[in-house]
Amino acid sequence: MPAGPEARGGRRALVLWLPEAAADLALRRAPNLAGAPLAILADQRNARVIVGLSATAETAGLSHGAAAADARALQPGLISRPLDPAALARLAEGLRRWLGRYSPWIGREEHSPGPRSDLSFTLDVTGCAHLFHGEAALLEDMLARLERLGLRARAAIAESKGGAWALARYGVETNQPPFSDRAFIAPPGQLRACLADLPPTALRLCQETADGLARLGIRRIEDVAAIPRAALARRFGAPLCRRLDQAFGVEPEPIAPPPPPFRAAIRLAFPEPIGLLDDLRAGLARLLARLVERLDAAGLDARKLLLELRRVDRSDQRLEVGLAAPSRDAAQMLRLFEHGLEGVQAGYGIDAMRLVAREVEPRATTQHAALAPKTMFTSGETTNDAAAETAALTEVLSHIGGRFGFDRLTRYVKADSHLPEKGFYLRSAAEPRAEEANWRAAARARPPRPLIGFAPEPIAVTEAGVERRPPAVFRWRGAEHKVAAAFGPERITPEWWLDDPAWRSGVRDYWRVETTAGRRIWLFRLAQAPEPAWFAAGRFA
Amino acid sequence: MNGLAIDTTAARAPLPQQTDATNVLAPPKLREARAHEVSGDGALAFAAMQAGMRLGPVVWIAAPRGEGRMDPYGLAPFVEPSRIILIDAPSEKDAFWAMEEVLRSGAAPTVIGAAGTAPDLTQSRRLQLAAEAGAAAAGKSPAPLAILLTPAGAGGPAAETRWRAAPQPSWFEGLAAPRWSWELIKNKRGPLGAWTIEAPYGRNAAPIFAAQPVDPMRVG
Numbered sequence: 001m002p003a004g005p006e007a008r009g010g011r012r013a014l015v016l017w018l019p020e021a022a023a024d025l026a027l028r029r030a031p032n033l034a035g036a037p038l039a040i041l042a043d044q045r046n047a048r049v050i051v052g053l054s055a056t057a058e059t060a061g062l063s064h065g066a067a068a069a070d071a072r073a074l075q076p077g078l079i080s081r082p083l084d085p086a087a088l089a090r091l092a093e094g095l096r097r098w099l100g101r102y103s104p105w106i107g108r109e110e111h112s113p114g115p116r117s118d119l120s121f122t123l124d125v126t127g128c129a130h131l132f133h134g135e136a137a138l139l140e141d142m143l144a145r146l147e148r149l150g151l152r153a154r155a156a157i158a159e160s161k162g163g164a165w166a167l168a169r170y171g172v173e174t175n176q177p178p179f180s181d182r183a184f185i186a187p188p189g190q191l192r193a194c195l196a197d198l199p200p201t202a203l204r205l206c207q208e209t210a211d212g213l214a215r216l217g218i219r220r221i222e223d224v225a226a227i228p229r230a231a232l233a234r235r236f237g238a239p240l241c242r243r244l245d246q247a248f249g250v251e252p253e254p255i256a257p258p259p260p261p262f263r264a265a266i267r268l269a270f271p272e273p274i275g276l277l278d279d280l281r282a283g284l285a286r287l288l289a290r291l292v293e294r295l296d297a298a299g300l301d302a303r304k305l306l307l308e309l310r311r312v313d314r315s316d317q318r319l320e321v322g323l324a325a326p327s328r329d330a331a332q333m334l335r336l337f338e339h340g341l342e343g344v345q346a347g348y349g350i351d352a353m354r355l356v357a358r359e360v361e362p363r364a365t366t367q368h369a370a371l372a373p374k375t376m377f378t379s380g381e382t383t384n385d386a387a388a389e390t391a392a393l394t395e396v397l398s399h400i401g402g403r404f405g406f407d408r409l410t411r412y413v414k415a416d417s418h419l420p421e422k423g424f425y426l427r428s429a430a431e432p433r434a435e436e437a438n439w440r441a442a443a444r445a446r447p448p449r450p451l452i453g454f455a456p457e458p459i460a461v462t463e464a465g466v467e468r469r470p471p472a473v474f475r476w477r478g479a480e481h482k483v484a485a486a487f488g489p490e491r492i493t494p495e496w497w498l499d500d501p502a503w504r505s506g507v508r509d510y511w512r513v514e515t516t517a518g519r520r521i522w523l524f525r526l527a528q529a530p531e532p533a534w535f536a537a538g539r540f541a
Numbered sequence: 542m543n544g545l546a547i548d549t550t551a552a553r554a555p556l557p558q559q560t561d562a563t564n565v566l567a568p569p570k571l572r573e574a575r576a577h578e579v580s581g582d583g584a585l586a587f588a589a590m591q592a593g594m595r596l597g598p599v600v601w602i603a604a605p606r607g608e609g610r611m612d613p614y615g616l617a618p619f620v621e622p623s624r625i626i627l628i629d630a631p632s633e634k635d636a637f638w639a640m641e642e643v644l645r646s647g648a649a650p651t652v653i654g655a656a657g658t659a660p661d662l663t664q665s666r667r668l669q670l671a672a673e674a675g676a677a678a679a680g681k682s683p684a685p686l687a688i689l690l691t692p693a694g695a696g697g698p699a700a701e702t703r704w705r706a707a708p709q710p711s712w713f714e715g716l717a718a719p720r721w722s723w724e725l726i727k728n729k730r731g732p733l734g735a736w737t738i739e740a741p742y743g744r745n746a747a748p749i750f751a752a753q754p755v756d757p758m759r760v761g
Binding site for chain 1: 585609611613617626630642646647678707710721
């Protein structure tokens with residue numbers, strides 16, 4: 001039996017650190033910048049600071065966390081790029097999948113705190129290294145491949161995640177041959193010795209604790225470990241002791257991979273091509289039943305479905321349906337596909353179907369009707385009725401949304417603005433409703449608003465002296481209106497923090513006027529206009 | 542029924558099937574499982590008030606040729622805007638199609654159509670049939686009804702009732718209590734009539750609308 005680390009039951013954790021992932025990614029995208037001083041900038045605490053540097057910029061003396069303006073003064077030729085978190089996330093996702101060649105057990109990617117744009121992965125490589133002829137060869141292979149991709153990386157293997165983390169970042173200074181300056185391996189049983197000379201920040205401490213240790217003159221992990229536990233915990237709290245234990249592998253720290261994303265794609269291949277509508281329907285029903293089963297197991301509801309039909313002549317037909325509310329009702333989904341299925345051109349026949357849930361949402365749980373609080377007006381029976389009613393409405397709205405587009409189905413949502421046209425907005429009715437808005441109370445809290453509001457229409461006023469009060473007679477929409485009563489003014493000022501072209505004309509005085517014919521119109525006057533300027537902006541009835 | 546526009550105690554009580562001209566307080570109600578039409582300057586308020594007198598979701602279907610945006614703060618005294626689902630149909634034809642679909646499903650008790658035009662004979666007839674089918678689909682829930690906002694002087698031949706709604710000058714205090722006149726100018730089964738609707742409309746007023754039948758002699 002080989003005397004490897006696995007034989008003794010020890011785990012081996014690998015930490016891969018890409019200290020300048022964002023800068024390397026930017027250089028990969030723009031190869032013509034190779035060799036140029038490049039900085040990645042991001043806004044932190046109200047300042048533009050450097051969070052990533054290319055190798056040339058680093059040797060030129062620039063440092064992370066420096067203000068962008070200072071860095072430009074030091075290095076006039078500095079090229080800067082804003083941090084692209086989405087691209088960094090995509091890189092992380094890609095790398096995580098790629099790392100699967102070394103180990104099947106890969107933890108979530110991590111980022112260092114502070115002004116850095118790095119990536120860090122933890123792999124459990126227990127029992128994996130011999131496939132690459134040893135740990136050293138594994139690290140060499142991994143780093144060489146990353147270097148070919150233009151990604152600077154460091155890696156370390158140790159018995160604990162904390163130890164490997166420390167060695168990957170701080171191990172270089174204490175590195176011994178035969179390892180390269182980018183990789184470090186702590187041989188089994190020697191982790192404590194390997195960590196001894198590293199600075200205490202390698203223990204993943206918060207800034208406060210790290211500063212406290214520095215003030216006491218503690219510069220090595222070994223010095224921290226030498227302090228009696230009780231005193232250490234009293235002075236710096238339990239987290240420091242915990243970090244120490246995690247680094248030395250005394251306290252286990254699991255490597256937790258993120259859950260795999262839910263993929264619901266189900267296919268059905270036919271021994272003979274089919275072409276009849278009933279056969280298609282039956283095939284779809286079978287796919288839907290399996291999809292719903294899978295959705296049920298995952299606790300999800302489908303929002304958008306895609307059906308791909310492969311014809312014998314290899315041409316694909318695709319049908320997509322959206323649901324106005326997330327659903328797991330196979331019968332309802334089948335009905336929504338009905339319209340599309342009728343338009344399918346089967347040609348020489350269809351030999352495979354594939355159903356994909358394009359968008360899924362976590363299922364909203366509802367209280368069982370029997371447990372729902374009963375009031376005077378709702379018995380258990382009516383609650384069920386109400387649920388059935390909503391399902392029916394959802395279905396018909398899905399049907400209409402499928403034809404018109406879901407952006408045409410809207411609901412009123414309150415907005416935080418005092419301007420009449422911005423006090424609300426329309427949101428797609430397909431989106432889940434946030435809360436039951438009480439508009440009546442909101443409407444009572446502000447002066448009466450018109451039933452319908454339109455873009456300001458100038459009204460013709462002939463009389464003079466209408467600066468303070470609305471005109472007695474005015475022409476609007478081709479008719480003359482005599483004012484019988486007027487209420488106002490209600491002064492509405494523009495939102496000065498937003499430049500809205502409609503409100504550039506300034507403060508408005510709104511009046512509700514009633515004409516002798518009974519029409520109730522909302523008029524306003526531009527309070528800051530040199531000449532009296534009157535407009536109609538809505539009507540109440 | 543005490544005639545309150547929003548009466549939660551009457552949650553699922555059957556609505557009277559006849560517009561009740563003798564009750565001086567309750568605004569006239571529309572027959573269920575039918576399509577009704579309304580025109581005039583007060584048509585929007587008519588539709589909103591009728592929706593407010595009914596329970597459940599309100600589906601408001603509009604075609605692109607609209608006057609402007611309905612303001613939920615302005616709608617609130619008539620009907621709670623969170624009950625409304627707006628459907629913006631790409632064309633008039635699509636608006637009628639959507640109305641028919643919603644009616645037939647029986648899922649929304651009130652369907653309001655502002656297509657901008659009056660339905661022709663076929664569309665009008667189809668809406669009636671859809672409303673009837675919806676009443677069967679709705680089961681124990683309130684049967685759906687449709688209110689079409691049509692241009693003045695136009696209307697679908699198959700409409701159950703046709704109304705002319707116009708704002709009227711207030712009795713007193715200017716805008717404090719707006720009034721409307723509702724004239725029933727076509728009624729397939731039942732007499733015609735006219736009502737005056739008054740709302741103590743103000744900042745703190747409860748949304749209560751009182752109706753009064755107008756003396757037939759005065760309607761002319």
